[in-house]
Amino acid sequence: MSTLIQGGTVVPGTGDTVIANGVVVLRHGRVADVLTRWDPVQEFAGETIDAAGCVVMPGLINCHAHGVSPGPLFPSAAARLAEQAWMGNLDRHLLAGTTTVLNLCGFAGMDEVREADRRHAVHVRGATSHLPAALQAAQFADGRGLTARTRALTVERMIDDGAVAIGELGGGQTLGGGGQDLVYIPAAIEKLTGVRVEIGQARRLKEAVLGRFIDASAFDAEALDTAAYEAGLSGRLTMDELRTVIEDSVLPSFVPAITGIREGVLAASRLGVPAIVHSASATARILRDLMAETRGNGVQVIAAHVNHPSHSPAEALELAVLGRGNGWPAEASVFDLLHRRHTVTTRDHWDLLLGEPGLVSVLATDYGRDGEHDELIAAVQDVAAQGHRPLAGAVAMATSAVADLIPGIAPQSGRLQAGRAADVVVAGAEDFRDVRYVFVDGICVVREGKLTAEAHR
Known part of the structure; x- marks a missing residue:
C-alpha cells in the first residue's frame, strides 16, 4: 500500500x-x-x-499512560478495567494522533501488554513496578487487580520479557496524591456517611490532616473543621473520626511506596533501563536524596509530571532545576489542565516550567478522571502557541525526544x-x-x- x-x-x-x-x-x-x-x-x-x-x-509517543491494557490499574494495582474500557482508552489515544503508549500501570504482565498491542493499532509498550515494597504499597492501598501470577513477577523477569522501563514508581494512589483525592478518600468517607465528597473537598480534608507533604504532625484542627463543613460532613463524623478515616486511607501505603521508589531506581541502575518516578510534593525529599546518591552512576531517571499541582509553582521549578543539574530528564503531563479541567484547574506550573529553556524534555498525558485527560496533541499545540518552543521543537517533545529517551519504546518511530x-x-x-x-x-x-x-x- x-x-x-x-x-x-x-x-x-x-x-x-x-x-x-x-x-x-x-x-x-x-x-x-x-x-x-x-x-x-x-x-x-x-x-x-x-x-x-x-x-x-x-505519530505521537506517550510515555505516561494508564488504563491501556487488561492488567492491574495504577501503582495501587486497582481492579482491572473491563475490555471495553481499556480498548476505549486506546481508541481515544489513537483518535488524537497518539500511535505509541507506554503503560505505566506497572503491575501488568507483559502477556497483558502484548494482548493490548496485538488487538489494537496503537503500539502498546510495557513498564514494570514489580518490586517488593511497591507491591506492599499496592496491597495496602488497593491491590484488587493482583493475581497470584502478577504477585510472583519481578522486574528482572519483566525486563527479560520485554518491558522497556521501570515505573511508574510511586503514584497518587499510594502516596496520598490525586488518586487518593479522586478515588480512595471519597470512597472511605462515603462508606461511613453516605456522602460522596468531590476531589477538591477530599484534597482539602487530606491536607488539613496530613499537610501537602503527608506528615501526621501537620494536623490542623481548625482547617479540618472548615473543610468538613464545606464538604457537608459536619455532624456526620467527629473530627477525630474524620482524621482517622483520612489517616487510615493514606498512611499505610505511604512508607512502602517511598521505599519502592528507591528500590526501583536502584534496579534501573543495575539493569540499565530507564526508571520513571512520581514527582510530587510527597516525593520531593526522596527524589532529592536519590539524585545525590545516584549522581554520576549513569542511571536514567525520568521525573514524571514535574508540573504536579501538589507542588507550589516555585517548588516545582526548584525541584525540576535540581533534577536537570543531576541529569534527570523531566516530563510535563498535560493532565486535563487545558480543556477539561476536572482534576487540574491551574496551568501555572505548566507555563512556568515549560517557559524555562531546556528544562522539560518530553510531554505526556497521565490519566485524568476516568481516562479523560486532555489530548497529547493539544499539549503539543499549546507549547508552540504559548511560545515555549517553536513548532518543530514542540512536536519533537512528543515524538523523537521520547523515542530517544526510552530506548525500546519506539525505535523505528518518532521521525x-x-x-x-x-x-x-x-x-x-x-x-x-x-x-x-x-x-x-x-x-x-x-x-x-x-x-x-x-x-x-
Whole structure:
C-alpha cells in the first residue's frame, strides 16, 4: 500500500525542521521519502491525500499512560478495567494522533501488554513496578487487580520479557496524591456517611490532616473543621473520626511506596533501563536524596509530571532545576489542565516550567478522571502557541525526544525519515485536535476523524 500526503505543513519530528507545503510518501509500511514538493505531472500509484490547511507529523509517543491494557490499574494495582474500557482508552489515544503508549500501570504482565498491542493499532509498550515494597504499597492501598501470577513477577523477569522501563514508581494512589483525592478518600468517607465528597473537598480534608507533604504532625484542627463543613460532613463524623478515616486511607501505603521508589531506581541502575518516578510534593525529599546518591552512576531517571499541582509553582521549578543539574530528564503531563479541567484547574506550573529553556524534555498525558485527560496533541499545540518552543521543537517533545529517551519504546518511530515506520498524523493546523488521518505502519487507522476497521485487530 502506498500513500502520498501533500500540501500540508510537514513537521518531521527532528526538532529543527518545518517544511511548508511538504510531501510525505509512504510505501510498504515505511516512510519512503519526505520532500519539499511533488511534481504535479508525476503520477502516483496509490492514495493521494490533500493535507492543505493541516500539519503532518510523526505519530505521537506517550510515555505516561494508564488504563491501556487488561492488567492491574495504577501503582495501587486497582481492579482491572473491563475490555471495553481499556480498548476505549486506546481508541481515544489513537483518535488524537497518539500511535505509541507506554503503560505505566506497572503491575501488568507483559502477556497483558502484548494482548493490548496485538488487538489494537496503537503500539502498546510495557513498564514494570514489580518490586517488593511497591507491591506492599499496592496491597495496602488497593491491590484488587493482583493475581497470584502478577504477585510472583519481578522486574528482572519483566525486563527479560520485554518491558522497556521501570515505573511508574510511586503514584497518587499510594502516596496520598490525586488518586487518593479522586478515588480512595471519597470512597472511605462515603462508606461511613453516605456522602460522596468531590476531589477538591477530599484534597482539602487530606491536607488539613496530613499537610501537602503527608506528615501526621501537620494536623490542623481548625482547617479540618472548615473543610468538613464545606464538604457537608459536619455532624456526620467527629473530627477525630474524620482524621482517622483520612489517616487510615493514606498512611499505610505511604512508607512502602517511598521505599519502592528507591528500590526501583536502584534496579534501573543495575539493569540499565530507564526508571520513571512520581514527582510530587510527597516525593520531593526522596527524589532529592536519590539524585545525590545516584549522581554520576549513569542511571536514567525520568521525573514524571514535574508540573504536579501538589507542588507550589516555585517548588516545582526548584525541584525540576535540581533534577536537570543531576541529569534527570523531566516530563510535563498535560493532565486535563487545558480543556477539561476536572482534576487540574491551574496551568501555572505548566507555563512556568515549560517557559524555562531546556528544562522539560518530553510531554505526556497521565490519566485524568476516568481516562479523560486532555489530548497529547493539544499539549503539543499549546507549547508552540504559548511560545515555549517553536513548532518543530514542540512536536519533537512528543515524538523523537521520547523515542530517544526510552530506548525500546519506539525505535523505528518518532521521525518522518526515509526507512522509518510509517506512523503519521494529519491534523488541522488551526486546532490540532481536529485529527483527520492517522497511519500506523502505513495503514490508515483513522480516516476523516473516525476509526477505520483496521484500528482493531
